[in-house]
Amino acid sequence: MNSRLFKLVTRLASSKAGSVEYPFSKNALLPVPLAVPSDRADALRKGRGLMYFLQQNLPEPKKRQWLQTLFSRQHPQRLLPGSVLTVTLEHAPGVFSGVLMSVRRRGPDTSFVLRNVVQRTGVEMQFFVNSPHLKDIRVIQRAGGGPGKEGRRQRRAKLFFLRDSPSKMTAISAGLRG
């Protein structure tokens, strides 16, 4: 009787997320559920104020700050298309830099596309801001910063024309090195 009680206690004490809450897999990772304040719970369950609550609480604090400054529509420090960024990732390739071609603003689902020319081949990567694999964003050159032609603000929100004109890509990178 004592040994059975001991086994039960140790099993409950050492239970991982998979064994008790999710009975179908021992290795399943369950995300931490959002902390909902009790006075808002009823209204949220009916759907009132749900999207605003998700925008404020779903991303982590650092990512929420990025979404409010770098990827907002009117903030003075927002990223303009044509800026050069370096992104640090958890998986391959680790570090990717490129010209910001487009920002797709969807609240927590915001993403941006960077374009770079690696070994004479153009590569574009789309990164999602709230992904836990995205570790850091560093701005190397802001569009509209420097003088002359290279620093001029881009007149488009999505720079897909860079795919067809390698000369404009070299112009942006020349302004970077100079």
Place this chain on the structure above:
Amino acid sequence: MIGLKGCLNVIDNSGALLVECVNVLKQKVNNGWGSVGDEIVCVVKQARPISEATQASATAVKVRRGDVRRAVIVRTKKPVRRPDGRFVRFDDNAAVLLNNKREMLGTRIGGVVSADLRMKGWTKIVSLAPKVV
């Protein structure tokens, strides 16, 4: 999305320059689509002229125009999704030639390859590539 009649650049030193896809081997039908890491059967459309040394030797691999070979796709213009939601898109379609036993014909790779090859098991190609994105 490489299918029948899709053209790919060859980025190894086997001698071929441009190949045209004829069949995608992961599908049991003829009208399937191949992506990064899939094996395809292809026809060599353009090849580098074979040097005299290679012509004289009996063991060196000679790739000529009109050969039917196998290849693995390493870059696609169509965006490929990574497990964390990222998309990677290259500016051209590229492949590396193989023999029937899934071994590489060339010895060097000249260009970027996609990191999705590692997930599909082509670690030899990933280790030879100068840059993996």
